[in-house]
Amino acid sequence: MVYLPIKWSSWLALSLLAWLSLSFAHAQDVPLAPREIVVTLYFAQNGAARDELGDNLKLRDNLVKLFGYQTYQKIGTAMVYPHSFSPVTAWPNKLFSLTVQAVNPASPRYDFELSQEEKPVLKGSFIPKPNTPIIIKGPLYDQGLLILVVNAVKL
Amino acid sequence: MKNSKSFQKELDSLEAAPASALQDLRRDLRSLAQTQNRSDQHQAWAWTRLREELKKEEPSFFSLWKMRLLPVTGLAALFLVTGVLFYTSKSDLNIDSTGPELFANTFKSNGADVVWVTGYHYIPSSYPLK
Numbered sequence: 001m002v003y004l005p006i007k008w009s010s011w012l013a014l015s016l017l018a019w020l021s022l023s024f025a026h027a028q029d030v031p032l033a034p035r036e037i038v039v040t041l042y043f044a045q046n047g048a049a050r051d052e053l054g055d056n057l058k059l060r061d062n063l064v065k066l067f068g069y070q071t072y073q074k075i076g077t078a079m080v081y082p083h084s085f086s087p088v089t090a091w092p093n094k095l096f097s098l099t100v101q102a103v104n105p106a107s108p109r110y111d112f113e114l115s116q117e118e119k120p121v122l123k124g125s126f127i128p129k130p131n132t133p134i135i136i137k138g139p140l141y142d143q144g145l146l147i148l149v150v151n152a153v154k155l
Numbered sequence: 156m157k158n159s160k161s162f163q164k165e166l167d168s169l170e171a172a173p174a175s176a177l178q179d180l181r182r183d184l185r186s187l188a189q190t191q192n193r194s195d196q197h198q199a200w201a202w203t204r205l206r207e208e209l210k211k212e213e214p215s216f217f218s219l220w221k222m223r224l225l226p227v228t229g230l231a232a233l234f235l236v237t238g239v240l241f242y243t244s245k246s247d248l249n250i251d252s253t254g255p256e257l258f259a260n261t262f263k264s265n266g267a268d269v270v271w272v273t274g275y276h277y278i279p280s281s282y283p284l285k
Contacts, residue, residue, distance in 0.1 A: 043284065062265045075284050093284055122259055122270065124250040134248060134268045139275030141284070 035128045036153040037100050037110075040077045041092040044069035045144030059133060059149065066135065067145055075146075079153075082110060096138070096148060114148070128152030163188070165202075180205055 042053070044067055051071040053060040063072060078090035080100055087101040099113045103125075114122040114136065126134060130152050138146030184201055248268040253259045257274040 120254045123252045127247040136270040141278040142280035
């Protein structure tokens with residue numbers, strides 16, 4: 001069998017692989033545009049309360065599908081802008097707080113900690129994306145349910 | 156033809172060529188030409204055969220693809236698929252820990268990330284929310 005000096009093909013394939021890998025890693029980890037994190041606390045119930053999600057039908061349909069309640073009353077909203085690497089805390093009401101912190105300058109991922117009356121409920125991380133809310137099921141309250149919705153708003 | 160200058164020249168150029176599996180045949184031809192113990196007819200046949208073998212061994216795109224490009228491309232595709240699987244396996248939302256007596260599960264619903272937490276204590280209406 002004739003072996004030809006075709007090292008160029010190997011180099012070409014390896015270069016292509018390296019380029020694809022770097023492109024993919026770049027698409028995954030490049031810091032996104034600054035985001036404002038908006039935390040809203042809703043009280044879901046089936047009573048005669050006024051529904052305050054009429055202007056966001058997609059979210060309302062999703063909440064109805066998930067929890068079954070028909071009206072959603074907005075209890076409170078808080079916004080944080082995690083522009084530095086120090087933690088910032090949003091208080092949508094006096095019961096819940098969400099602390100967000102950017103930990104890696106090369107990644108758009110944020111660490112978060114949700115607390116209820118300053119006791120930890122959840123710890124984790126997320127990548128904020130507009131139009132992709134995070135819905136967190138809260139505790140039962142009275143005859144309904146508390147629900148936290150975390151949104152990312154592009155500045 | 157035997158020991159002719161042109162034949163010697165052909166053999167010299169063949170031997171100067173990059174090493175290949177045909178070297179044995181070339182060496183045999185060289186040996187035959189030097190020892191002169193074969194007839195002109197036999198050497199002509201051997202020379203024809205060498206030419207045919209050389210023609211057969213000419214690299215085509217298919218053999219190039221089969222011998223070098225296919226394994227390299229296969230490896231590249233394997234690395235790429237592994238990388239894609241590694242990156243996509245990391246979700247946009249990760250829950251590392253929960254509070255005591257709480258359990259959390261995550262899933263997607265209609266374009267939203269849902270954290271389904273159970274184990275909360277009931278909050279009576281006497282507790283003011285605002």
